[in-house]
Amino acid sequence: MKQVMISTDHMSHVYQDEMGREVHALQDVSVHIHEGEFVSIIGTNGSGKSTLAKHFNVLLQPTSGTVTILGMDTKEEHLIWNIRQNVGMVFQNPDNQIVAAIVEEDVAFGPENLGVPAPEIRSRVDAALAAVNMSDYALHGPHLLSGGQKQRIAIAGVLAMKPKCIILDEPTAMLDPKGRKEVMDTVYRLNKEEGITIVYITHFMEEAALADRIIVMKQGKVIDEGAPKDVFMNVDTLKGLGLDVPVPSEIAVRLQEQGVAMPKGITTNEELGEAICQFN
């Protein structure tokens, strides 16, 4: 049995809005994410998915219930830095996350702050840049890079802290199709090759489809959870939430509804093509 990386137990988060009303951003959320898993969280704006992710590296603490990271309770003040070292976070806007004028200095910022010895910083930075395929840009100015490249630098900066888990909050929302693919490929590889646990928040269903498991959020609650091939079968539920469904899944489900004996769990164009050719 794999170790539990992130666990929330009947966790709620309540805050007051400017009019003094209570807003229940998260209600009774219990999720468990295991080491080495790739979990995607989907939901509309305001569904609580970012709020949930911010609990995973203690940017927020629960109002009630508990959040534990590798067995450490996020309410224990003295564990916060230990938790954050294990759980790195990458945000939406690449321009808000880069602090230095040279790529490798930016990547070194995290380990420097941890007090890592200089030779070790060097090797960590080199390894992190290699892991995101940005070694050639070590001495470049980050402001001259494309959005996709900047996001990969942000990921390298997190990697240099040697985290066990990386949370990415819509990392591709501001990128063009090419940049999105670069980031997605990098994240996928880090999960499969380096075994880093990934929590990936996105509005792009073709990205969510690459995860081992999808968590669907609505109004602060988890309303569905499962493998992409199972979650995407609920076409009408997802559409009703205002979410997209991968095109091949939707076509397969619609054909099924019309009485065509399509196999369950189609998420890719290849699977759809094969299924249709079966009838020949």
Place this chain on the structure above:
Amino acid sequence: MSIQLEHVTYTYGQGTPFEKTALYDVNLTIHEGEFVGIIGHTGSGKSTLVQHLNGLLHPTSGTVTVNGVDLVGKTEEVKQTRHKVGMVFQYPEHQLFEETIAKDIAFGPKNLGFDEAEVERRVREAMQFVGLDYDTYAERSPFHLSGGQMRRVAIAGVIALDPDYLILDEPSAGLDPFGREEIFGEIVKLHKEKGITVILVSHNMEDISRMANRLIVMHQGQVLLDGNPIEIFHNDREKLQSAGVDVPPLSQTLQALAERNIPVNIDRVHVNEAVADIYDYLKEVHHAK
């Protein structure tokens, strides 16, 4: 009335080691009343292009005229003309800064020198237009709104300037499908009801093909394609892909099916039509057996 670009070339950092030409000899006329979509991958020159349309950048060579006025210079006429071209930048909600929503929207018209009554009239009208109730929202802080609402406030701030031309750079980035529909609904309304000329910059071919009646594809600082979106989509698929423009997911699926010799119409834009095509095909296969 139109925006005209004649032989526009633009070079960043001219005379420095970082010199880079972003636009090469671009000739373009955008007519009043059009809904133009501009697409192209990062670095294709599309942002540089639109910054020329309201004089944020001046061409290194060539001319840009709006309603016949050359945007170079600082005369009163140039200033007035630049106000006719409203620009909504990417993530415009990052530019909100006032204490209340009404004050934020009023910032532009106030700077144009309108009296208080006129400013308030414009603020009310702009808020109504983007679907924010004046009495409910006017005195609230813009910073406690959802992402989609903040963006509507930012767009209202530009609408309050009463522009003839409205440029929007990736207005739906980062919004969920509902938020996208909302914003696009408003943009279409602006175009239809107010007759504003809309210039929409996007990575998303699907959005453009649904709304725009003209598509401009930028590639390596030049206009690669210019015409009706559906026709371009039909005739110039390969050119589009070479320009790094993403094809909508449904087209990708249909192309993948066509490659397996499944007879589908690859021009379909709605999933239901594609489903009907496949269903008919499967029925035929079944009968043939």
